[in-house]
Amino acid sequence: RKEVEQDPGPFNVPEGATVAFNCTYSNSASQSFFWYRQDCRKEPKLLMSVYSSGNEDGRFTAQLNRASQYISLLIRDSKLSDSATYLCVVNSITFNKFYFGSGTKLNVKP
Amino acid sequence: NAGVTQTPKFRVLKTGQSMTLLCAQDMNHEYMYWYRQDPGMGLRLIHYSVGEGTTAKGEVPDGYNVSRLKKQNFLLGLESAAPSQTSVYFCASRAAGGKTEAFFGQGTRLTVV
Numbered sequence: 001r002k003e004v005e006q007d008p009g010p011f012n013v014p015e016g017a018t019v020a021f022n023c024t025y026s027n028s029a030s031q032s033f034f035w036y037r038q039d040c041r042k043e044p045k046l047l048m049s050v051y052s053s054g055n056e057d058g059r060f061t062a063q064l065n066r067a068s069q070y071i072s073l074l075i076r077d078s079k080l081s082d083s084a085t086y087l088c089v090v091n092s093i094t095f096n097k098f099y100f101g102s103g104t105k106l107n108v109k110p
Numbered sequence: 111n112a113g114v115t116q117t118p119k120f121r122v123l124k125t126g127q128s129m130t131l132l133c134a135q136d137m138n139h140e141y142m143y144w145y146r147q148d149p150g151m152g153l154r155l156i157h158y159s160v161g162e163g164t165t166a167k168g169e170v171p172d173g174y175n176v177s178r179l180k181k182q183n184f185l186l187g188l189e190s191a192a193p194s195q196t197s198v199y200f201c202a203s204r205a206a207g208g209k210t211e212a213f214f215g216q217g218t219r220l221t222v223v
Binding site for chain 1: 143145151152153155158160168198200202204209212214216217
């Protein structure tokens with residue numbers, strides 16, 4: 001079983017739409033969680049960390065559900081520039097392994 | 111601000127050849143990682159290091175070796191390259207602590223023919 005699983009998409013949405021991605025993780029000892037963004041053929045970059053109480057950064061909201069072992073990312077008012085692949089990342093402090101999901105591709109269309 | 115630098119950026123190898131990929135970071139980070147990324151597979155952890163002189167296996171370590179003789183450098187070696195090792199390789203580093211962000215190099219595109 002993979003450490004982190006994501007729906008690969010693609011999600012094709014019009015500008016202005018709200019879109020949500022989920023990600024599940026298998027290790028209940030996982031301690032920290034992140035969403036990264038990766039543009040085509042580029043390196044991943046941090047979008048936001050995910051805190052236990054949930055957190056928001058502008059149009060982006062991240063949620064963590066430890067009981068069900070999933071995290072989510074909500075993007076409101078989608079922009080063309082949001083088109084990218086979104087990677088879910090889970091870290092186990094015990095082992096310091098930084099595991100990535102396979103990514104969810106988002107295409108925002110005019 | 112260099113951050114994380116990978117060398118080389120592109121390489122074509124013949125089956126059976128060896129090579130070393132270099133990752134250098136100037137942020138004094140404790141942890142360093144090597145990943146490979148294949149289409150539809152996301153990033154898979156090859157090896158990682160939690161400090162100078164230490165290394166550990168990740169999800170897909172077979173066919174690769176690593177060394178961390180200096181804190182700022184993390185080397186990934188392919189002793190006998192195989193076509194299955196054709197991939198994009200990313201190096202990352204992060205500060206010690208469970209909630210710290212990872213910073214990535216720009217990637218090395220390796221083709222084994």
